[in-house]
């Protein structure tokens with residue numbers, strides 16, 4: 580059992596992106612996240628609340644209020660004997676899923692350390708799964724020209740990434756994918772549509788269907804389950820839910836109606852490890868494969884994904900990329916890096932298996948608040 584929680588320290592961090600990230604309708608240049616440090620007498624648990632621009636998650640300010648005023652105070656004095664204890668407390672939290680994910684995952688880190696088990700072991704990964712390295716996939720936004728896209732893919736493919744995902748939008752889709760196929764041949768390739776299409780665009784996906792893609796990620800709006808069902812009936816390429824899978828309930832409905840063959844699991848969308856395992860297991864029972872997506876988060880958020888990706892029904896490369904990929908810096912120790920070309924190691928130390936660099940946390944701090952038994 581963990582010792583009682585004595586203090587929760589929250590830091591709003593802001594780290595610039597190396598280059599602006601463009602997806603359909605959005606461009607971002609800064610990454611905001613909230614680092615949670617949940618302290619007991621003998622351990623600290625790390626969590627990250629990491630809303631993103633197109634995530635449909637609540638705003639960072641909303642998360643900050645939820646975490647500092649309600650969720651962090653509810654942790655004080657708590658002990659955890661099992662993941663069910665964490666789920667019982669998390670079920671009392673209202674508010675957005677990114678805020679809940681930040682706190683819930685920190686509790687899993689504490690429990691793992693108390694049990695001398697990694698989070699992957701708490702999740703139920705087998706010893707064979709724990710020894711497996713995680714495949715790192717490259718994710719790219721929209722680029723002003725096809726040439727810039729091809730050059731960027733070329734640079735990153737040299738780093739060993741196990742698959743390439745490119746963003747498409749209406750008017751820039753079939754032609755882009757054909758250009759990538761012509762230039763790079765038979766690489767593992769998929770497209771991310773960020774919900775930009777409707778059921779009037781089925782012919783575009785019929786054309787893409789001939790280009791041997793791993794999947795179409797979120798072709799239609801998150802709540803357009805009818806459109807996703809029509810599309811999956813019309814094509815052989817798997818449709819992958821992303822934003823539609825931001826709650827176990829909605830993903831379950833979509834799977835039941837035949838809207839997809841693949842689901843991207845995101846801890847931030849789902850509210851932490853407990854709901855993510857529930858959705859993973861539901862997918863397995865219904866013959867739907869999973870993989871671990873990212874917002875992308877900063878270091879702690881992505882490190883969590885490494886544990887989740889050990890689960891047996893995670894069958895495609897993750898979106899987890901090394902620390903230097905998106906941001907000018909990262910605050911985790913060690914940094915997330917490829918252990919072999921395109922591969923990421925599963926942490927072996929108890930709990931999350933990562934620490935924070937306090938100097939960097941101070942450097943990128945926007946605001947800080949402690950919630951403690953004495954404050």
Ligand SMILES: [Mg+2]
Nearest residue numbers: 771796797821
């Ligand atoms: Mg996506």
